[in-house]
Amino acid sequence: MSLKSTLGAATALALITASGAFADGHSKTITIATVNNGDMIRMQGYTDNFTEATGIAVEWVTLEENVLRQRVTTDITTKGGQFDIMTIGMYETPIWGANGWLVPLDDLSAEYDVGDILPAMAGGLSHEGTLFAAPFYGESSMIMYRTDLMEAAGMEMPDAPTWEFIAEAAAAMTDRDNEINGICLRGKAGWGEGGAFITAMSNSFGARWFDEDWNAQFDTEQWANTLNFYKSMMDASGPAGYATNGFNENLNLFQQGKCGMWIDATVAASFVTNPDDSTVADSVGFALAPDTGLGKRSNWLWAWALGIPAGTEQEAEAKQFIEWATSKDYIELVAANEGWANVPPGARTSLYENPEYQKVPFAKMTLDSILSADPTDSTVEPSPYVGIQFAAIPEFAGIATEVSQEFSAAYAGQQTVEEALAKAQAITNEAMEAAGYR
């Protein structure tokens, strides 16, 4: 074979293999970007029901949460048009809605009953009263605790405890010889990990990220109290290396019976009470996230919701899917096949009025936690932002990631709490000044 024909054949092979795409048998196909959470995966399993009913095929793109955020943000800001529906959270929705990047969901059908969406969820997913994403499932945070260890410690968990009680109970439940830590909390750097927890906790201590003129508030006594309380309690009663623990690490510890208490997402309740995965499934109790008597609790509010990027060519089909996936009928479909404990929680009022769902052990505390969270009034002193464990401004994710890195370094003993707060103050003010807020 000559050199020319060899090169020609190789080029042709490369181009042939590179070209082409998989043909799809359906005339209409929508592409949905989502995260690999249990409820989302379950929904993928029921996609055939939607396709059979509507003739619309669904392509799923499932990604890790941080990758998904980067991926959908790139696509929506460049109008890439890769996705017809995006799974987004309470942080992105109002910001993207305000920028005109999302299709308003203001013409959903009467059968969908948009008024049934829990007000806290609808509020957090709206901008100026217009809903921009429909909640698939919602969550707050609450205390999950070991009833047997609490009893052995001679204490009783109130429905709405204070931080002081939690610290006392954590110390009483800690048994280092048997590898039992009184309390497990997130310490991992990242605005959605340890950053989210400490921000929600700080609300209950009277702290806030910004004053009404967007000045950082890390130099206040309230923030010092928050971090010092957290660190001293975790040093005394938390697991080794808590500065690097996030949701999954603490879930693992709790399921292995190594945590007396864990304050985290309400969605974890179904994991820790599942006997297939949890060694302590039979002895888990629930309580509201703690406070300090200042009128704000330390629970957050979050929703994974479905939104439609502006400019998609399949807006009508995308809306049809959203109506199906976040409907009352979908909840009943899951309940009929997999039981009420497995339906997507925290999105609809009617779910919590359902007598069958009320029998689920964590249902009431989940609803109470969600209802006690108000993203529009999350701090003791007035603040200029919406959001509980975040401030719904585009700059927040970047700033909070850096700040949480400083906090994690303080938890790990690499610097003092005072040094971490001073750095957080400087980082935040500098970024806010650069962004034109100050």
Added chain:
Amino acid sequence: MARAVSPRRKLMNTTFAWAIGLLIFFPILWTILTSFKTEAQAIASPPIFLGFDWTLENYSVVMERSNYGRFLWNSIIIAGGSTILGCIIAVPAAWSMAFVPSKRTKDILLWMLSTKMLPAVGVLYPIYLLFIQMGLLDSRAGLVIVLMLINLPIIIWMLYTYFKEIPGEILEAARMDGAGLKEELLYVLTPMAIPGIASTLLLNFILAWNEAFWTLNLTAAKAAPLTAFIASYSSPEGLFFAKLSAASTMAIAPILILGWFSQKQLVRGLTFGAVK
């Protein structure tokens, strides 16, 4: 003449080499073992090494939930396509730099290498916008081009280093015998450089197979390769390590098998010169 090595020294060297090998392989071994555990066993503390009930359930769930064949096919096309295209461009480029260098050859080589120092995310938006304009988003053709361009400096550098070891006199002799450029490249240079070219292509194929920034950011449903397949099993809220391990094992299996069968050529190409 080979240096005499005492049996004791030989045993120590062998043991040391095996220990290092096992240390490097351990994360892969652990992933494979975890893929056969239940989710509860996967997170057990203390960890269970071998004493667990082996199950294929995770593979069954992964196969049911994902279209593995499509991800695999995309990986083969993208890694293979970028490797072939890269080779077509790199062989003549490396030949010219090695045998007919100009004043600027060294600068060009260094400049090419410097492009590898740019963080990929720094050019994500320009590339993304270009892909939108050219209709290449979520296409295998687009990824073939991007991965080829990313790995091209490495391929050229490796081939250049390899070609440099071939004495120019051999090519001169071929020319004196009447060989043209085509004959020189095809019948003289290529046979001498085959181990080097093969190992370079193999390495490039592995790099393209494992690339996980562009393949995640420029694909959606149609062109997503095995890196996207693995990413789809990573969960921020929930412990699905056994399923993630099963997906990872399925993603690395083809490249592990390829590496196993071609390790002799790979080592030979990477460690030996062209002229022995």
